[in-house]
Amino acid sequence: MTGFKQLQLFSDINTTICFKNSKDSELAAKNILEILPKANIVTLPIEFRDINHLLVEKGQEAVKSFLTKEDKVDKERELKGLKKDNTFEVVNCRYFPNPGPDNTEATLEAALERANILKIKKILVSSCTGKTAFKAVDLFGHTFSLIIVTHVTGFKKPDHQELAEKDRKLLLEMGAVVLTAQHAFGGVGRAFRNKTGTYQIDEVIAYTLRTFGQGTKVAIEMALMATDAGLIRTDEDVISIGGTAAGVDTALLLKPAHTQNFFDIKVKEIICKPLDF
Incomplete structure (x- = not known):
């Protein structure tokens, strides 16, 4: 069970994962916890090759004690990058x-990975x-x-x-909602700019958001729309995914707002974005 998409299927399961003691084990454990947040991580003592080796050398009780040791919760928190006083959280971007x-x-x-961890629907x-x-649609199901x-x-171009339409209907049949x-x-303000060459406040906001990349501007704009x-509520966080010209390259965790309450929108996390744009 090594594929990323396969592991996502078990994101809600409580499980114990045992790692060999190696220079890569901490990073591997941290990555696993991002996918399986309920997992308990334990690391074998360096003198044992695997769990079977521990069983042969020390017996069943030793294995049971090892897998249920009390400090595994602290180890999990450490690998997640959480301080015990919860003053901050380290999140991958x-x-x-x-x-x-x-x-x-x-x-x-x-x-998808972040949505599973945060239970965003x-x-x-x-x-x-x-x-x-x-x-x-294929990935999120x-x-x-x-x-x-x-x-x-x-x-x-006008009316285009x-x-x-066939793709819109197919997406609807597959369970997605399509918003146009x-x-x-880019409403009346753009008409004013096209006619007079003068930028209005909506496009000033758009250009300001593009300092984080086009995808950031798109993701925030979509949340307002x-x-x-x-289709979404102001009291429920969402993940909004935007892009630059084609495809997508930016994902944000947002607290949405109506356009008339634009300054109430909150960008809670940057899940991913381009460095150079």
């Missing part, structure tokens, strides 16, 4: 060297043509409520919708 669609699979997997995914949407957010109709709505940062559409 993936940084991609460059933006773009090459990061799509890694972004979706990082979002609603996931927003940006998708213009549906390519990323279908990848998300029916355990999560997936909301696919498309470009507004007319984004590229980039997501084909006015972009929160989905909240206004009544």
Whole structure:
């Protein structure tokens, strides 16, 4: 059972995982805890090759005592990067060297991993043509409520919708929700800019958010749109996944807000994003 996606199936199970004492065991244990947060981690004493070796040398009671030793909870907390006084938490964040669609699979997997740990059920995914949407549906399955957010109709040219109607219907049949709505940062203000060359506050906000990358701007904008559409609530955290031009490369844990209450939105975690953009 070594595949990442396979381990996700057991994220809610209490289990004990035994590692050999090696230079890589601590990192491996830390990675396992990100996927299986309820796991207890124990490390074999260095003189034993494996659990069977311990059984042969010391007997059944020694194995039982080892697997149920009292300090394993403290070890788990240490490997998770948590101080005993809970003054801070260390959380993994993936940084991609460059933006773009090459990061799509890694972004979706990082979002799934964090969603399982935090028990987040609603996931927003940006998708213009549906390519990323279908990848998300395949990965997240029916355990999560997936909301696919498309470009507004007319984004590229009048009356044109980039997501084909047949793909929209297929996504709906697969259990996803598809949202096509006015972009929160690109409405009447953009019309004013196109006509007069003067930027309005919505696009000033958009350009400010792009200092973190295009995907960050998209992820926050989608959360506003989905909240206004009544698809997510302001009192339930969501994970919002955006991208740069195509695919996805950014995932954020958010507390949503309505567009009219924009300053109430809270970015709680950056799960992944590009370094260079």
